[in-house]
Amino acid sequence: MLLTWGCRTLLDAAELLGIDDELAPRWRDVPARRAPYPTDANGLMIGADIPFAKSHRHYSHLLAVYPLYELTGSTPDERALIERSLAHWVGFEGALQGYTFTGAASMSALLGKGEDALTYLGELMSRFVQPNTMYKESGPVIETPLSAAQSLHDMICQSWGGMIRVFPALPAAWADLTVHKFRTQGAFLLSAVRKSGVTRWVRLVSEAGAPCVVRHGIAGPVEVRDGRGRPLRWSAAGEGTVRIALRKGDSALITARGDRPDLTIAPVQPNEEAPRWGLPAERPVRPEQARGPRASSRCAGAVGVFRWVL
Known part of the structure; x- marks a missing residue:
């Protein structure tokens, strides 16, 4: 999948830049002659003789769908293949992680399934994101939060x-x-x-x-x-x-046609109040609890830092 994408991207880049590269015939030959992506009754396989048969968090066998957009559901059969592959992959519980659900959200967005994409992101938030808004597996990792942001982007705008x-x-x-x-x-x-x-x-x-x-x-x-x-x-x-x-x-x-809408850019109103994240709500401090200006300043500063981070 990566090889196919790479060859096509090289051809697109050469055309865009007006370059007559001597390797262009080879770049055309590789995608034309490569074997079809292996599939079985459950969708795309890992390899010609390796089915996707156990739970795994990554979607390496689905890269042609996302993020490469080599398979996009442009025909009914291709769309059915993507839907079958996605359902089979996500259906294996046991080794799924937050990255699973961001990938599933972006693939659903590719198919125009906004409700499914939102459901998958909800799984990420309810099952994996911590009360301090952070994410971890064996330790803190950043690729999943970044991919979640990209999933939101894919629901809002796609350009491929x-x-x-x-x-x-x-x-x-x-x-x-x-x-x-x-x-x-x-x-x-x-x-x-x-x-x-x-x-x-x-x-x-x-x-x-x-x-x-x-x-x-x-x-x-x-x-x-x-x-x-x-x-x-x-x-x-x-x-x-x-x-x-x-x-x-x-x-x-x-x-x-004929419409002249307001072109003002402004924030939208949220649908509802969101659950509180991070530190508890501040409580009034009784006079007998105060420990002097220095301690109060340190406390207020810490709250301010946490607010800024969150």
Whole structure:
């Protein structure tokens, strides 16, 4: 899977840079002649004669799905293969860790299953994240919290295969959502607002002049305007998808036709109060408990540090 991705990435890079590399024929030959990924009734296998038959936290046998996006569910059979492989892998309890559920969340996001992605992240939080917001296995590890952040990103925005996908896998509970200057592949800065379950507008700023294809998620006819509100030329690139020619530094605003939404960027209101993390709530200190200015200062300083970290 990594070899296939590597060869295709080398070819893409050579084309982008205008390089006629002498090794390009070899890079084309390897993916064309390699054996198909081995599968059985449970989905993708570890190797041609090695099924996935016991619990393991990592998804090395699923790299073609995520993060390489070599298998994306573009056909019914491929989608069924991904769903079967994912369910089989996560279904083995015993050696699962937090990293399992972040990977499962991102794969679910690839398939557009926002509810499943949120459920998997909930498993991470309830089963593995500690009361101080930290994560550990045999000791403290950071890759799982970072991958959890990426899983959130994958639910909100995906950019692979030459297309930017805005809000591709949101659960129903995320009816209001705002992103601002979210960097995508192709050196675009994405800003977008969703209110009451409806995407109101999408703005893209090009930092390199790369081809811009965006699945905006706005229902019905749309219009595209530049930074001064003037109409921009665009073409349809599939259902809910547009292709826009943007030069370096140009921007495009996509809205429903005739709509002029508020373009203010502001935080959204949380759905509900979240469980308290970290230190207990502060309690009033009775006069007889005070031990002088120095001790009080040390205590307040410690609380301040913990607040800043959390």
